[in-house]
Amino acid sequence: MLEPNTQSGRTYTRRRWATVKPAAFEYHRPDSVTEATELLADLGHDAELLAGNQSLGIIMANRLATPDHLVDLGQVEALSGVTVREDAVEIGSMTTHRDLEFADDLRDALEMVPEAAEQIAGPAVRNQGTVGGSVAEADPAGNYPAAFVALDADFHLTSAEDERTVSARDFFVAYMFTDLGPDELVTGVTIDRAPFPVDRTGMAFEELKRGAQTFPTVSAATSLRVDDPDADDPVIEDARVTLANVADVPLHVPDAEATLEGGTLDDGIDAAADAAIEAADPSPEMHADEEWKVELAGEYTRRSLRTAHERATTR
Ligand SMILES: Cc1cc2nc3c(=O)[nH]c(=O)nc-3n(C[C@H](O)[C@H](O)[C@H](O)COP(=O)(O)OP(=O)(O)OC[C@H]3O[C@@H](n4cnc5c(N)ncnc54)[C@H](O)[C@@H]3O)c2cc1C
Structure with missing residues (x-):
């Protein structure tokens, strides 16, 4: 809440934060997986697991979750x-x-x-x-x-x-x-690890985000295994393409993988980016509309694949 402060003779505003605290809960700290699962069995839907508290704490402080019991896994x-x-x-x-x-x-x-x-x-x-x-x-x-x-x-x-x-x-x-x-x-x-021999595989996780403390707008997780890393144009034996934040779940794009496997990167990369664009079905956000996120799905697929390919061929 903003309110005027005239004590010093100057007029400026002082911010008074509303106190946001979680609803009351009972805290449990099991030492083993067995103890933790027994607690979950006893407490059922009234309990929530607590791990690093980087998401749950915010949700509970805003009372979007009000579990009666927290089962902290920190000692397990x-x-x-x-x-x-x-x-x-x-x-x-x-x-x-x-x-x-x-x-x-x-x-x-x-x-x-x-x-x-x-x-x-x-x-x-x-x-x-x-x-x-x-x-x-x-x-x-x-x-x-x-x-x-x-x-x-x-x-x-x-x-x-x-x-x-x-x-x-x-x-x-x-x-x-x-x-x-x-x-x-x-x-x-x-x-x-069998599909990813280190001497012939490159991987990359590339993302666009607005700032360090924000979730990414779009990211692309890719992996490429080639037949011969020393060849001028190695053939891709195994490709992995999955995107984040362009669908309701992590978006695995088998069509992109199929366009890459059996050919060189240059043969398949445009079609792989097109397949990612075709598969993307994002929700708009305040800083990124659907159209842009679809475009980013193609662009980050391309960038991530290029990095993965470079790593696969320069070990
Ligand atoms: C400012 C900020 C920026 C972030 N940016 C990113 C980002 O860019 N990318 C990203 O991936 N994440 C991001 N995160 C989320 C971060 O990765 C969290 O750590 C993570 O999502 C939740 O992990 P946690 O251990 O803190 O879980 P908690 O907050 O403790 O729990 C989260 C949920 O998982 C459940 N849970 C926890 N452990 C288990 C388990 N073992 N089994 C079953 N259920 C369990 C809990 O019951 C709860 O419902 C960000 C978080 C913050 C605060």
Whole structure:
């Protein structure tokens, strides 16, 4: 609220902030996944998981969510960490954006993931925000959802009763809505490395955003595996193209991938950008109308593919 202040003899305005606080809730801090899932089973729809609190805190402060119980995963050490094996990468759901950003072995194996992490907000958000919170939130502009769909990752979900694995491509169902049940939590992510041999693969996560603290207007997660990185015009064996924030869910574009596979980058890049434009179905935002976002879908597909190709051919 703005109000005049004339104490000093000068007239200016003083800002008095309205206090916004969450509704009362009961706080739980389990030490293990078992304890956390048992709490979820007991508390059902009245409970919300708490991870890095970079999204939930804002939502609760504005009373857009008023859970009676918060189940804080911060003490569940088993959920944090990155393991880079020869055949696969495992990422625990409580691994922070910062942990991924600085995981050198992960950057060597699957460059797209740390590149997606390092472009999220500023250091304060990256220090706290987690992989599990990001995929569970399922913001269509989110970085990991697009990267994990491009890489065809698997998400591991656990409840007190059951454990199951869901492909990232099936997990994001509708706008900020996932396949996750109310009694389930995301324990981690697995990415099969077989399609991405490091000596013949390049990846890129390229995005347009208005400022460090904003979600991107559009981003493109791409990967290209070539037959011979030393050839003048290597043939693309495997292509991945997924866009963020141009549809209600991460937008996987198989038509773009099909135009690239079996030819050179120059053969397929224009058709791939056209396929991205054709597939895009964005919602307008205050700073970006639909038409511009569709155009950006094509442009960022092109940019990301060029970077991925350069990386695949200059190892
Ligand atoms: C200023 C700002 C800018 C941002 N910019 C970007 C950006 O550019 N790109 C981007 O991708 N993100 C961005 N974010 C979001 C950020 O990545 C958040 O960290 C993330 O979306 C939520 O993760 P969290 O760990 O903070 O989750 P929380 O806020 O703690 O939780 C979010 C939701 O996920 C649920 N949840 C958390 N963990 C689990 C789990 N293991 N299993 C099941 N459900 C779970 C919670 O119950 C809650 O509903 C931004 C955030 C801010 C504040």
